[in-house]
Amino acid sequence: MKLSPVIQGCMTYGKWGKQLSTQQITQRIEANLENGISSFDHADIYGDYTTEAEFGKAFKASKINRKDIQIISKCGLQLPSKKRQNQLKHYQYNADYIIAQAKQSIANLECDYLDVFLLHRPSPLMQSDEIAEAVEQLQSQGLIKQFGVSNFSLAQIDYLSASVEICYNQIQISITHLDAIESDHLYGLAQRQIQPMAWQPLGDIFKLSPNARLNKMLTELCMKYSITEAQLALLFLNKLPFDILPIIGTTSINRAKLLVDTQQLDIERQDWFKLYEASRGVEVA
Template identity: 50%
Template sequence: MNELLAQQKMNKTKISTPIQGCMTWGKWGANFATKAYQQQIEVCLDLGVSTFDHADIYGGYTTEAEFGKALAEMNLQRDSFQLISKCGIQMENFRENATKHYQYDAAYILKSAEQSLQNLQTDYLDVFLLHRPSPLMQVTEIQKAVAQLLQQGKIKGFGVSNFNIQQMALLQKVVSIDYNQIQIALTYSDSLTNGLLDYMQTHQIQPMAWNPLGSYFKSITPKLQKSVQKMATKYKATEDQILLAWLHKHPSQIIPVMGTTNSNRVQSAKESTKIQLELQDWFVLWEAARGKQVD
């Protein structure tokens, strides 16, 4: 086991900041044709955004294969980009499923990983995540599959998504966790106070943030908007950049997963890494989002 964990840490791939999320590239959003996939990949790579986040379910189990077809035609060096995928969600009305559920037996995890490799037309995934925790997951089954995938070089890093402290602790009894993709944003910051990010730092689990802009552009409050706009003026930045800079300030090294297909917003997200918020400015924003001062 120790030898396997050492191999996992050694093979761990550097992930770009931000990560480009691909959930809306296919049938669940932009419905890109092959050429559009290629153009969007090129834009990301030109900006230094080299990590692409997938899940088997995206586009009703279709987006990975569309992305893989586009990628294969580009003849890129494999070490010039990184691929993330997730498994475990069985969607209703697909694959003869009568209801939506989670599945994490070893055979299914191995099959899902192999399918993602085939869809993405690659020999390995840089990161492989369990998409949602299941109350029925048996950690020995997960360990069996992850160990095999690591030993075969089919995944370089392993992690989870949306797991809480107890669920991670249970799984860590048998396998090392490199990443946890969680919901965190200025307008959704529970993980700063419920111990989740503290636990992840203690155990060297790097957070990825899905929906890193939170609800700011959907249900903004006047106080928060005023504070963000004031910071945007001070730091010569856009509002979305301030929201991301707030995440970057956290010592756990949160990596935002950007779901946009707008190249200007991808560039804006990349440039946000240069913004260093002052300590009190970080707390001003948090206070405005929470509606109260710290205790």
């Protein structure tokens, strides 16, 4: 099972974003598939536990063959909501809950199975045997194909890996969030044969002040390569030798296509280091 080189993040499709209609979501699913984006990222909590079902309704209306797309979802992060009896934000990873939530996401998304099922964030109370039991049952029943995590450290991954195979770690990494690059995290994932997904892969480039060092470098290199700032930010990640799968959050069909087209582009090594230095604020040692 292979995910598309660019993944469409669906968090802003619903209540937490553009509040797209069923028809509008269907249009985006179809256009993304036509443009090379076949993988769609969800979490049970998106839209206050509503966006999965809205996507599922639109997917059903699209008449697209289930085998032509890959659906990712996450569970475990519990939010205070009228839909849940939660007094505060917390995590839940007992086996019964993981199984029940995977089945609920499948029902919401009207998709029969999940291609990738992730734990949303690590919990101090998580137990590897409970999680392994749930994943094994879900996989044996054909309800999930691959299992992974999101926002987990290497130590937390090793703790779980003793009991269950982990295929992905969804992390925050971008031109403005360098922690995974500056540390040994990406090397550690490569050693463990775990593929990284990048959430918010464009970082905070659209929040930079006009006079910011990084903003000036982005402007200079965008002119040199005749590309957009978003494309350049994605090229910064693409240059890293770790096969990072970016999860883009745009609801614009045209912008999504531009970001897919970025996969065919490249920047020079020294220009990559210019961006790296501008983001860090200091030159490399």
